[in-house]
Amino acid sequence: MLEVQGLRKVYDGHGRRVEAIADLTFTVGGGEFACVVGPSGCGKTTLLRCIAGLLPPTSGQVRVAGEPIAVVFQEYGRSLFPWLRVAQNVELPLKAAKMPRAQRQRQVDEALAAVGLADAHDAYPWQLSGGMQQRVAIARAIAYGPSVLLMDEPFAAVDAQTRADLEDLIRSVWQRLGVTLLFVTHDIDESVYLGQRVIVLSSAPTRVVENIVIDLPGERDQLTTRADPRFAELRARIYAHIKKLPSQRAEHGSTHDLSR
Amino acid sequence: MSRALWGLAGLAIFAALGEALPRLGLISPLYAPPLSRILSLLGDQVQQPRFWTATVDTLKTWALGLLIAVVAGVVLGVAIGAVPVLRAATASTIEFLRPIPSVALIPLVSLLYGATITSTLVLVVYASFWQVLVQVLHGVADVDPVAHDTARAYRLGRWARVRYLFWPTALPYAVTGVRLAASVALILAITGELLIGSPGLGREIGNAQDSGAVPQMYALVIVTGLIGLAANLFARMAERRVLAWHPAIRGEVPV
Ligand SMILES: Nc1ncnc2c1ncn2[C@@H]1O[C@H](COP(=O)(O)OP(=O)(O)OP(=O)(O)O)[C@@H](O)[C@H]1O
Numbered sequence: 001m002l003e004v005q006g007l008r009k010v011y012d013g014h015g016r017r018v019e020a021i022a023d024l025t026f027t028v029g030g031g032e033f034a035c036v037v038g039p040s041g042c043g044k045t046t047l048l049r050c051i052a053g054l055l056p057p058t059s060g061q062v063r064v065a066g067e068p069i070a071v072v073f074q075e076y077g078r079s080l081f082p083w084l085r086v087a088q089n090v091e092l093p094l095k096a097a098k099m100p101r102a103q104r105q106r107q108v109d110e111a112l113a114a115v116g117l118a119d120a121h122d123a124y125p126w127q128l129s130g131g132m133q134q135r136v137a138i139a140r141a142i143a144y145g146p147s148v149l150l151m152d153e154p155f156a157a158v159d160a161q162t163r164a165d166l167e168d169l170i171r172s173v174w175q176r177l178g179v180t181l182l183f184v185t186h187d188i189d190e191s192v193y194l195g196q197r198v199i200v201l202s203s204a205p206t207r208v209v210e211n212i213v214i215d216l217p218g219e220r221d222q223l224t225t226r227a228d229p230r231f232a233e234l235r236a237r238i239y240a241h242i243k244k245l246p247s248q249r250a251e252h253g254s255t256h257d258l259s260r
Numbered sequence: 261m262s263r264a265l266w267g268l269a270g271l272a273i274f275a276a277l278g279e280a281l282p283r284l285g286l287i288s289p290l291y292a293p294p295l296s297r298i299l300s301l302l303g304d305q306v307q308q309p310r311f312w313t314a315t316v317d318t319l320k321t322w323a324l325g326l327l328i329a330v331v332a333g334v335v336l337g338v339a340i341g342a343v344p345v346l347r348a349a350t351a352s353t354i355e356f357l358r359p360i361p362s363v364a365l366i367p368l369v370s371l372l373y374g375a376t377i378t379s380t381l382v383l384v385v386y387a388s389f390w391q392v393l394v395q396v397l398h399g400v401a402d403v404d405p406v407a408h409d410t411a412r413a414y415r416l417g418r419w420a421r422v423r424y425l426f427w428p429t430a431l432p433y434a435v436t437g438v439r440l441a442a443s444v445a446l447i448l449a450i451t452g453e454l455l456i457g458s459p460g461l462g463r464e465i466g467n468a469q470d471s472g473a474v475p476q477m478y479a480l481v482i483v484t485g486l487i488g489l490a491a492n493l494f495a496r497m498a499e500r501r502v503l504a505w506h507p508a509i510r511g512e513v514p515v
Pocket residue numbers: 011012018019020038039040041042043044045046047074186255
């Protein structure tokens with residue numbers, strides 16, 4: 001389970017003060033698949049970094065029940081180590097956790113097979129395409145055997161077909177592993193298609209605008225699910241919220257500059 | 261014409277000038293003997309055990325000093341760079357000590373160790389240590405924030421971070437540092453031998469000058485140049501091997 005309570009984050013330094021997150025409160029149940037949508041710069045990455053323990057919140061609390069936490073970063077290319085081969089990249093967190101070699105090997109093989117990269121063990125990340133690199137980052141997260149998985153706009157840089165494939169991959173991984181999954185995206189269709197719940201964020205100063213339960217059937221399919229009238233309804237509802245945001249942005253300015 | 265050919269042509273012209281200018285009387289052969297004479301003297305030199313003893317002494321001082329400097333520079337660089345508190349605490353001291361020219365320490369080391377290899381060694385270590393340290397510090401500071409977040413998120417311990425993140429990031433810088441240090445170490449080795457009189461090629465050059473053996477002096481100077489050249493080539497070769505994954509080196513993969 002994942003609990004965010006009264007989270008607020010202000011970046012202050014180098015003569016610039018930005019209130020990236022004003023006040024966020026939400027809970028994601030154990031084993032739940034929740035999506036976070038919000039406009040660019042509204043603090044989604046900041047939120048994930050606070051949850052992952054990489055950034056101390058200015059105030060408020062983050063409580064995560066269950067270890068370990070795996071993260072798939074927005075800049076997946078930079079989060080893979082270019083001096084390690086694909087399999088070594090996936091293996092590194094397991095090695096750091098002192099897992100026995102044979103088990104490590106098995107988990108790396110399984111994870112790479114799950115993302116369709118069974119034949120890329122010995123490649124260097126920079127020899128792969130962007131979509132393949134992203135799958136390596138996902139494999140690394142899967143192999144880690146997390147109970148909480150955080151993903152930051154993982155499909156922002158891949159083409160539509162690869163994206164659809166990766167979306168289905170994530171759904172199947174989530175169903176198989178039973179992880180608690182928080183998936184950040186700025187694509188509303190994607191959030192509705194993937195999640196059991198969508199948390200809609202405002203632009204800065206960031207708050208939760210809406211917390212929508214996605215009551216689509218559990219078995220999803222790119223064609224039928226997206227053609228479902230309920231899909232269109234949910235998506236329209238979220239669009240309506242996001243549509244309001246430009247006026248909000250005009251009131252506050254897209255980065256709320258507190259120093260003035 | 262290819263670059264190598266241009267290079268050879270340039271060298272040939274330089275050699276021709278070195279031969280012709282003294283012979284035509286444009287430069288006094290007393291100060292600059294013709295190249296052929298220098299080379300023939302070099303041929304004599306290499307048959308004398310004394311020459312080889314001096315060369316080995318210089319190489320020893322150079323290699324040992326470089327080794328000490330590289331080990332110390334890398335270990336301290338990674339340690340200081342990986343611990344922000346240490347970095348902040350040492351920054352101003354480093355900025356103060358680094359610009360002190362090694363040669364300014366000559367009176368001090370001759371007082372302490374006399375005309376020995378140790379004296380020269382201290383100079384060599386001092387000068388080349390900073391080259392390595394500063395490069396490694398820059399390297400560690402260049403760690404990608406996303407990669408660092410990744411290491412933290414996946415719970416890599418301090419040692420794993422040093423081994424799999426800080427060290428590989430700093431490696432290209434360290435290699436550059438070693439290459440720079442190798443030239444600096446040679447300069448300081450020769451300088452120390454020349455000025456302090458510790459055994460090596462530098463002292464032989466001084467001796468040759470004292471006894472008016474100008475062509476012999478030039479022959480020895482050429483030898484020091486060749487050593488420097490070899491050191492640089494060797495360093496570049498090592499660079500290619502160590503950094504096969506690096507964007508500057510890796511190139512395209514042949515299909
Ligand atoms: N390290 C930092 N220092 C100062 N300000 C920062 C830092 N990181 C982010 N910010 C600011 O915080 C705000 C939110 O940034 P964040 O990266 O969390 O947005 P985001 O929602 O992930 O955007 P995107 O969708 O473009 O990835 C921005 O205004 C940004 O300028």
